[in-house]
Amino acid sequence: MLLLKNGFGVAVRFTLKQLKYFVAAGEAGSIIRASENIHVSQPSISSAISHLEETFDLQLFVRHHAQGVTLTTAGASLFQATKSFLNHAEQLQSHAGELSDKIFGTIQVGCFMPLAPIVVPELCHQFMQQYRDVQVLVREGNQAELLGLHRHGPHIQP
Amino acid sequence: MLLLKNGFGVAVRFTLKQLKYFVAAGEAGSIIRASENIHVSQPSISSAISHLEETFDLQLFVRHHAQGVTLTTAGASLFQATKSFLNHAEQLQSHAGELSDKIFGTIQVGCFMPLAPIVVPELCHQFMQQYRDVQVLVREGNQAELLGLHRHGPHIQP
DNA sequence: CGCCATTACGGAAGACGTAAGGATA
DNA sequence: TATCCTTACGTCTTCCGTAATGGCG
Numbered sequence: 001m002l003l004l005k006n007g008f009g010v011a012v013r014f015t016l017k018q019l020k021y022f023v024a025a026g027e028a029g030s031i032i033r034a035s036e037n038i039h040v041s042q043p044s045i046s047s048a049i050s051h052l053e054e055t056f057d058l059q060l061f062v063r064h065h066a067q068g069v070t071l072t073t074a075g076a077s078l079f080q081a082t083k084s085f086l087n088h089a090e091q092l093q094s095h096a097g098e099l100s101d102k103i104f105g106t107i108q109v110g111c112f113m114p115l116a117p118i119v120v121p122e123l124c125h126q127f128m129q130q131y132r133d134v135q136v137l138v139r140e141g142n143q144a145e146l147l148g149l150h151r152h153g154p155h156i157q158p
Numbered sequence: 159m160l161l162l163k164n165g166f167g168v169a170v171r172f173t174l175k176q177l178k179y180f181v182a183a184g185e186a187g188s189i190i191r192a193s194e195n196i197h198v199s200q201p202s203i204s205s206a207i208s209h210l211e212e213t214f215d216l217q218l219f220v221r222h223h224a225q226g227v228t229l230t231t232a233g234a235s236l237f238q239a240t241k242s243f244l245n246h247a248e249q250l251q252s253h254a255g256e257l258s259d260k261i262f263g264t265i266q267v268g269c270f271m272p273l274a275p276i277v278v279p280e281l282c283h284q285f286m287q288q289y290r291d292v293q294v295l296v297r298e299g300n301q302a303e304l305l306g307l308h309r310h311g312p313h314i315q316p
Numbered sequence: 317c318g319c320c321a322t323t324a325c326g327g328a329a330g331a332c333g334t335a336a337g338g339a340t341a
Numbered sequence: 342t343a344t345c346c347t348t349a350c351g352t353c354t355t356c357c358g359t360a361a362t363g364g365c366g
Contacts (some may be wrong), residue, residue: 008247010251010252010255011247012174012178012244012247013251014174014251015173015174016170016172016173016174017331020170022167030345030346031345031346031347032344032345032346040332040333041332041333041334041350042332042333042345042346042347043332043333043334043346043347043349044331044332046346046347046348047331047332047347047348048331050347056254056255056257056258057258058254058257058258063345063346064340064345064346064349065338065339065340065341065345065346066339066340066341066343066344066345066346067340067341067343067345068343068344068345068346069345069346074257074258077253077257078250078253078254078257081230081253082250083248085246085247085250086170088243088246089170089243090168090170092236092240092243093168093170093171093172095236095239096214096216096236097168097214097234099214099232099235099236100214100215100216100232114185144219175356185333188320188321189320189321189322190319190320190321197359198357198358199321199359200321200323200358201321201322201323201357201359201360202319202357203354203360204322205321205322205323205357206356208322220354221320221321221322222320222365223319223320223321223363223364224318224319224320224321224364224365224366225319225320225365225366226319226320226321227320227321279358292350300344
């Protein structure tokens with residue numbers, strides 16, 4: 001029960017994509033309808049769900065042969081937990097997106113005004129009022145290192 | 159901010175594996191040490207991190223050429239959020255594991271006593287007192303279907 | 317020169333879609 | 342017969358590990 005000090009938790013065997021397909025099928029009550037909703041072929045969804053059932057060693061759906069699928073009780077329990085988990089995933093992505101926007105703005109400032117470091121602290125202060133991230137990026141590197149922060153520019157250095 | 163009714167959140171572009179490697183590198187402070195810890199080659203971790211930086215459009219680490227890597231501020235922020243997210247993932251897996259244990263016990267009962275359905279309701283009642291899952295599985299299928307619940311036995315039906 | 321991250325590359329595994337099979341109402 | 346899930350299969354992208362390259366102490 002207590003895994004707090006365990007650096008390696010149990011290896012995660014499932015995939016975000018599998019979980020996404022599972023939730024889509026659970027919401028649609030049918031694999032074919034889920035495939036229409038998320039624009040993925042039925043076999044892909046079926047395979048993902050089967051994989052998930054295999055890795056979890058439990059049956060998620062009851063197949064009604066010409067009438068779609070319904071969640072088992074265990075499946076329904078995991079369905080709720082999985083929806084929450086996928087929400088967490090989107091939240092994480094939103095978090096990254098926000099950081100991206102902010103940091104890019106700041107990096108560009110560093111690049112376009114390397115000769116006027118006097119104005120940087122003030123800009124940092126403005127951004128710092130919203131997000132502290134900006135401050136530390138400027139603290140971390142001088143102007144040369146800020147240029148090095150370009151993501152796709154390994155050949156820009158002449 | 160409010161995405162409640164949005165059936166399609168923003169598509170999740172990252173992978174649990176990438177996140178795991180990212181956290182391993184962040185905790186180790188070096189890609190090579192992370193590779194030793196999680197038993198994955200350095201290029202794999204490096205590639206995963208690069209991919210993550212590309213999809214997020216932000217720099218996660220500052221590379222110190224012969225001295226490992228350190229998280230940028232944005233990277234540190236995402237590092238914390240990612241650790242929490244991976245904890246959530248392990249929690250989900252534990253959840254599934256618990257459900258699996260309970261249901262398997264019940265399925266085996268159904269398989270080993272197909273000729274004595276009289277005792278099944280009593281056993282179900284016992285299990286039902288602990289978890290309602292058992293009840294529904296038994297209600298859902300007759301004995302033949304219970305045999306069909308074997309995970310890896312599609313050819314067992316003679 | 318030693319250390320560490322990255323790139324190159326050949327092989328393996330996984331995911332996808334089309335097409336065919338099976339089973340029920 | 343119609344519907345829906347599953348299996349089969351060919352293709353393609355992605356991932357991994359070994360080996361080679363680059364860049365600072």
